[in-house]
Amino acid sequence: MITEAAVEREHYLNASYGLKSWLLTKDHKRIGLLYLATITLFFFIGGAFATLIRVELLTPQGDLVSSQTYNKLFTMHGVAMIFFFLIPSIPAVLGNFFLPIMIGARDLAFPKLNLLSWYLLVIGGAFSLFAMIAGGVDTGWTFYTPYSTSYSNSWVISTALGIFVAGFSSILTGLNFIVTVHRMRAPGMTWFRMPLFVWANYATSLIQVLGTPVLAVTIVLLFVERVFHLGIFDPARGGDPVLFQHLFWFYSHPAVYIMILPSMGVVSEIISTFSRKSVFGYGFVAFSSVAIAVLGFLVWGHHLFVSGQSLYAGMVFSFLSYFVAIPSAIKVFNWTATLYKGSIVFQTPMLYAFGFIGLFTVGGLTGLFLAALGMDIHVTDTYFVIAHFHYIMVGGALMGYLGGMHFWWPKMTGRMYPEGWAKLSALVIFLGFNLTFFPQFILGYLGMPRRYHAYPEEFQVLNVLSTAGASVLAVGYLIPMIYFIWSLRYGKIAPANPWGATGLEWRTSSPPPVHNFEETPIVSHDAYDYSTVMGEEIEVG
Amino acid sequence: MGKFQLFPVQASTLAPEVDHLLYFLLAVSVFFTLLIFGAIFFFAIKYRRRSEGELPHVQHTGYTLEIVWSVIPFGLTMVMFTWGASIFFNASKPPNDAIQIYAVGKQWMWKLEHMEGQREINELHIPVGRPVRVTMASEDVIHSFFVPAFRTKQDVVPGRYSTTWFTPTKTGKYHLFCAEYCGTRHSGMIGWVYVMEPADYQNWLSGGAAEGSLADNGKKLFESLACNNCHKEDNTGRCPNLVNLFGKQVQLAGGGTVKADEAYIRESILQPQAKIVAGFEPVMPTFTGLVSEDQVLQLVEYVKSLGPKPAAGAIDTGTSSQGRPGAPPAIPAKR
CATH class of the missing domain: 1.10.760.10 (Cytochrome c-like domain)
Known part of the structure; x- marks a missing residue:
């Protein structure tokens, strides 16, 4: 990773060497990279499961794998992608690396706790990986009772334990971020001078700290029910299976915002930088993150419209669900307005940000379909839902993550990625994504239920389109994997501020020194004041 | 490749209502998607960077604009809420003259029983034009009774009775799916709903080998x-x-x-x-x-x-009418 050019100056990568210097590091930047390696592994594991799912669905008959195996594939795809990739992705990698630098801090408030968080994710991941290798789990990532407690003969306990442990990683990271933002801001870094990425991660941290304990409680209940048959969820013992759904979604709906909010923060940074303009309606965009975090806790019941929940509860949850649409819409309109009379360039991060806005818009609008009670009774539990949440989580969260990875890669590694290949892969991912998931909206409205190993023949054409798209998408994801690794040795040396961006992270060298700044920065301007960087020589990579 | 379709058959009184709401939602979505995509494309081209030294003017937050683009979407979502909720509310009340069917879901089949005693597995024969109420129980895990052509779905939760109803409007053969993941052969828990002319239905009822009501x-x-x-x-x-x-x-x-x-x-x-x-x-x-x-x-x-x-036919299971407790009590069915 270290070449002659970079060796000249000491920075966080060459300050010390050896496995121990990484595994016992308290440097938030190195911990960010440890997370990067961990979640990349899970992304490709989850991606392999997705590939097998799509190949199976090429034909209506269940002919590639058995039903039992298919059920394990979609379950493990969900578990790997949600709990071990998407939830940690932006906060634990980019947040860990950049949140302290962006507010001018030397590290997070609790560096040892930060390292512990990574170990918890690894331990949790090991439990879940063990379950996958030992035989897999077949309950769906939602673990609905009484199937998961009384009927499934798969590795439910070790998977659930893995998620339980990983949850504490998420809680501790959230706690660390909240304290850091409150206590560690540099002189002059007022709340309303903070970059929107910091606001978004702050809002996300609130959800992580308040929501994840409920997931932990739910998993403990699942555990004692499965092992000791207490009768909490099992109707044969006087329990209520729908209670599990309430508890599960009380965390897992806000978890959607854990995945999407940090991405929105990334997009705000990128849109501003590559149009060289302050984000339009900064205060509205900042507070809409907090509004989403708060409202996100009030809408879990919209997953239960056909579960037997009361008619009036359904109405209240439908009503409240529409409220979440407003802060999301405010963000999209403000990003678009930021472009107005800007000075726009089309480097790779900007292409991902455009992709994010487009796909998140489609994902958000189709959420309005699902929140409408009379519509939901038809489309819930069909491929319409699958398409909707992949537009949010892959089209939204993942596009934001990749945009952020490209945006900050020069800072993290001191190397530029190859721009031409990166633009190509952004385009391939956008097209492949739409080809994969758009047909699934139609499939869902036609009535194809989710989690079907075999399906009626009339759904085949759309499934073939979707699988074709998935293969394009897979290529799109492999290209960055290759050129990112390539760039570590062969990429152009990155200047301190390749994009002409305003954040404090661009005021320090690439890669940053161990303590982030040679001297503590003093902040005297708003977050996106481009007049402050215009005097500098701007090199565009 | 099988026969290709883009839009599901409408075969119940509920289907056109749900589809009308779909058209409205689609229209709003297409409008906003085009608006956002169009604006991004237009701005991105028109305001592309022409020289490295460009510094755009700082724009201050337009409060009027913020209010406008918050209030208009809010108004539209309230239309969606009211429309969706009214379909749902009306669909929660089964009519008095509904034919009663009992269904039991178990891994991995649907057992359906008629009042007259006919029993079917993964098939349901019903007459066109008459409301049909299905009272459902589960032997094991949660299942979900889903007939896409009727645009209706109801989870069948073990330990309680769940109810759904529909009025078929078109004779034919329609998919019955289990929509809630229920284990290994979930995708095999499927069947057919046969909607028949009333006379054919009477023939079918009398022709079956019913072992008493x-x-x-x-x-x-x-x-x-x-x-x-x-x-x-x-x-x-x-x-x-x-x-x-x-x-x-x-x-x-x-x-x-x-x-x-x-x-x-x-x-x-x-x-x-x-x-x-x-x-x-x-x-x-x-x-x-x-x-x-x-x-x-x-x-x-x-x-x-x-x-x-x-x-005799009163069903007030506490989870009546689409299984929602608190719904208006069901009205006795005539038999």
């Missing part, structure tokens, strides 16, 4: 399980007389009353200690594990047939 089978079961040793019709048994019980308020030991509806009778068979009738000892053993959900349905139907007659 549901209530008759329930009576036989009642006797073979020796329920009648204690539940005597002359009030001399150790347990309550079940004649004229259904639909009445029952006084419970320790105070309180409960309505003798389907859910109560089901509970009294499976968990007899849960609610003890005033004046009786808790002597009844549980029948959990001894009778299947469809046998419970037969017993419930037998108790209903003991009268009183006008309330």
Whole structure:
């Protein structure tokens, strides 16, 4: 990773060497990279499961794998992608690396706790990986009772334990971020001078700290029910299976915002930088993150419209669900307005940000379909839902993550990625994504239920389109994997501020020194004041 | 590749209502998608960077603009909420003259029973133009009764009765799916709904090899399980007389009353200690594990047939009308 050019100056990568210097590091930047390696592994594991799912669905008959195996594939795809990739992705990698630098801090408030968080994710991941290798789990990532407690003969306990442990990683990271933002801001870094990425991660941290304990409680209940048959969820013992759904979604709906909010923060940074303009309606965009975090806790019941929940509860949850649409819409309109009379360039991060806005818009609008009670009774539990949440989580969260990875890669590694290949892969991912998931909206409205190993023949054409798209998408994801690794040795040396961006992270060298700044920065301007960087020589990579 | 379609058949009174809402949602979505995409493309081209030294003017937050683009979407979403909720609310009330069907979901099949005693597996024959109410139970895990052509879906939760209903408008053969993941052969828990002309339906009913009506089978079961040793019709048994019980308020030991509806009778068979009738000892053993959900349905139907007659079809399971507790009580079906 270290070449002659970079060796000249000491920075966080060459300050010390050896496995121990990484595994016992308290440097938030190195911990960010440890997370990067961990979640990349899970992304490709989850991606392999997705590939097998799509190949199976090429034909209506269940002919590639058995039903039992298919059920394990979609379950493990969900578990790997949600709990071990998407939830940690932006906060634990980019947040860990950049949140302290962006507010001018030397590290997070609790560096040892930060390292512990990574170990918890690894331990949790090991439990879940063990379950996958030992035989897999077949309950769906939602673990609905009484199937998961009384009927499934798969590795439910070790998977659930893995998620339980990983949850504490998420809680501790959230706690660390909240304290850091409150206590560690540099002189002059007022709340309303903070970059929107910091606001978004702050809002996300609130959800992580308040929501994840409920997931932990739910998993403990699942555990004692499965092992000791207490009768909490099992109707044969006087329990209520729908209670599990309430508890599960009380965390897992806000978890959607854990995945999407940090991405929105990334997009705000990128849109501003590559149009060289302050984000339009900064205060509205900042507070809409907090509004989403708060409202996100009030809408879990919209997953239960056909579960037997009361008619009036359904109405209240439908009503409240529409409220979440407003802060999301405010963000999209403000990003678009930021472009107005800007000075726009089309480097790779900007292409991902455009992709994010487009796909998140489609994902958000189709959420309005699902929140409408009379519509939901038809489309819930069909491929319409699958398409909707992949537009949010892959089209939204993942596009934001990749945009952020490209945006900050020069800072993290001191190397530029190859721009031409990166633009190509952004385009391939956008097209492949739409080809994969758009047909699934139609499939869902036609009535194809989710989690079907075999399906009626009339759904085949759309499934073939979707699988074709998935293969394009897979290529799109492999290209960055290759050129990112390539760039570590062969990429152009990155200047301190390749994009002409305003954040404090661009005021320090690439890669940053161990303590982030040679001297503590003093902040005297708003977050996106481009007049402050215009005097500098701007090199565009 | 099979026959290709882009839009599902409309085969119930609910289907066009849901589709109309879909058209509205699609129109709003297409409008906003084009607006956002169009604006991004237009700005991105028009305001592309032309020289490295460009510094755009700082724009200050336009409060009017922020309010406009918050209030307009909010208004539109409230239309969506009201429209969606009104379809849902109206669809929660089954009409009085609905034909009653019982369904039991188990891994991995649907067992469907008609009042006249016809039993079907993974097939349901019903007449066109008449409302049909399906009262459902599960033997094991959660299933979901989903007929895309009818645009209706209802989870079948074990331990309680769930209800759905629809009025078919078009004869034909339609998919019945289980929509809630229920284990290994979930995707095999599928079947067909045959919507027939009323005359054909009558022929089908009389042609089938029905082994007595549901209530008759329930009576036989009642006797073979020796329920009648204690539940005597002359009030001399150790347990309550079940004649004229259904639909009445029952006084419970320790105070309180409960309505003798389907859910109560089901509970009294499976968990007899849960609610003890005033004046009786808790002597009844549980029948959990001894009778299947469809046998419970037969017993419930037998108790209903003991009268009183006008309330014979009343279904107030506490989770009535699409299984939602708190929904307006169902109105007795005529038979």
